Each structure stands twice: as structure tokens, then as C-alpha cells.
Amino acid sequence: MKLGRNFYDRDTCQVARDLLGKYLVRMQNGVPLAVRLTETEAYIGRMDKACHAYNYRRTARTETLFAQPGTVYLYLIYGMHHCLNFVTEAQGEPAAVLIRGGEARAGLPLLTRNRFGKGPEDLSPYQRKNFLNGPGKLCKALALTRTENGTSLLGDALFVCDDLADVGLETPPSDRAPLTIRTGKRIGIDYAEEAVDFPWRYYL
DNA sequence: TTCAGGATGTACT
DNA sequence: GTACATCCTGAAC
Numbered sequence A: 001m002k003l004g005r006n007f008y009d010r011d012t013c014q015v016a017r018d019l020l021g022k023y024l025v026r027m028q029n030g031v032p033l034a035v036r037l038t039e040t041e042a043y044i045g046r047m048d049k050a051c052h053a054y055n056y057r058r059t060a061r062t063e064t065l066f067a068q069p070g071t072v073y074l075y076l077i078y079g080m081h082h083c084l085n086f087v088t089e090a091q092g093e094p095a096a097v098l099i100r101g102g103e104a105r106a107g108l109p110l111l112t113r114n115r116f117g118k119g120p121e122d123l124s125p126y127q128r129k130n131f132l133n134g135p136g137k138l139c140k141a142l143a144l145t146r147t148e149n150g151t152s153l154l155g156d157a158l159f160v161c162d163d164l165a166d167v168g169l170e171t172p173p174s175d176r177a178p179l180t181i182r183t184g185k186r187i188g189i190d191y192a193e194e195a196v197d198f199p200w201r202y203y204l
Numbered sequence B: 001t002t003c004a005g006g007a008t009g010t011a012c013t
Numbered sequence C: 001g002t003a004c005a006t007c008c009t010g011a012a013c
Helices: A012-019 A062-066 A108-116 A125-129 A135-142 A193-197
Strands: A023-028 A031-044 A072-077 A081-087 A095-106 A158-161 A182-184 A201-203
Touching: A012 A031, A012 A095, A012 A201, A023 A095, A023 A135, A031 A108, A031 A135, A062 A072, A081 A135, A095 A108, A095 A135, A095 A201, A108 A135
Parallel strands: none
Antiparallel strands: A023 A031, A023 A158, A031 A095, A031 A201, A072 A081, A081 A095, A182 A201
């Protein structure tokens, strides 16, 4: 079923871990796009120098991080890529999970069209391999931009669910195998001093 | 397969 | 003015 507010209203690392293997569903013009989540990272403002809202820093950009759990935090990075995050913990606690990677499960033709401007059958092996393995790539394939910043994950346009049957699709049996969750240091935050070593990256 | 370097716009100092 | 929770390309191996 669709994950509710209570799922996001928890410890951020726990949410990041629990999101692995779940399905992110995005409705684009009535077409369901579904991605199985395989890589996430936790960011916690109260003590994490890698977080945009470190030490409760409140600006126009970080305002979304203080919103209710289950809110979408979407920003532009390096002038050209978007990063999708799910706000966690109680309202007023700036924290979120960055969605770093996934695997396509539904809506493949539209996903590849968004990402590469062509159909699945026309992808090169390199494009197949590097399809959704990065936060910017995932946003491009799902057609997510800052327009979605501040929107809710509890609605019908963008949400996460346990099972593809919730969207009228079939969950592949291989997705039901037990998950092996790995952890490691987060990517691309070399500036974050002691937080560089926090093992807050989770992946299958 | 790996690596270096460039693209590009916004937030914040 | 500087830094940035990234991605792509082309060259070398």
C-alpha cells in the first residue's frame, strides 16, 4: 500500500533504509512511471554539516526541509541537475532522504523518452547501464523539477508504495527476494568535515 | 573501463 | 565571487 505520513515521521536513517526495495510512482499525463528504489542517503539538519539546513539554517531554499514529513524537497544542483528528497521527522526538524538511484519497473517508454529522447529499444548498452543510477538521472527520467518542490507524497501524483499491485501493475517475483542492505559514506560531500564519514548511504 | 575536465544556474557570503 | 548532495564526453589504456 501507499506509504503514509507515519512512515516518513521517523528517524531519517531508518526511513532511508526502509525505502530500499519500495516503489516510487509518478503519474505523468495519466501514465504511471514506477521505479524500484535501490540507493538512498540520509541528511539531518540538527547535527549534519552536509545538510543544507545544518544547525537549523533557514533560508528560502531550505524552508521545505522544515515542512511536514512526507513533503518533497526538490532543488537544482550544479546549475543543471535536480535532486529528489523526501522530508522526514517531525515538522520543524529539517531532515530528508535523498533518492540516489533505482530500477525501472513501469512506464519504460516514457522514462527513456524523458531521459534520452528515444525509446527503450534504441538505447546503447552504456545508456542502459547508466539509466537511473544517480539522483539527477532519476529526476530527468521521472520529469521532476523544482515545480514539484513542496508537494506532498501522500497524494496521487507522486508517492511511494510497497507493491506494484497498488497501481494495477505486477510486482516481479525477483523483487520479493530478501534484501541485502549495504551502507557506506555519502557521495559528493567532501566539504562536510566530520560528517564526511557518517555511514548514511544505503543501497541494495 | 577509467579519468579529467567542462557545463551551467542558483543560493548564499 | 564562490561553492555546489552531478552528469556527460572524449581520450588513454
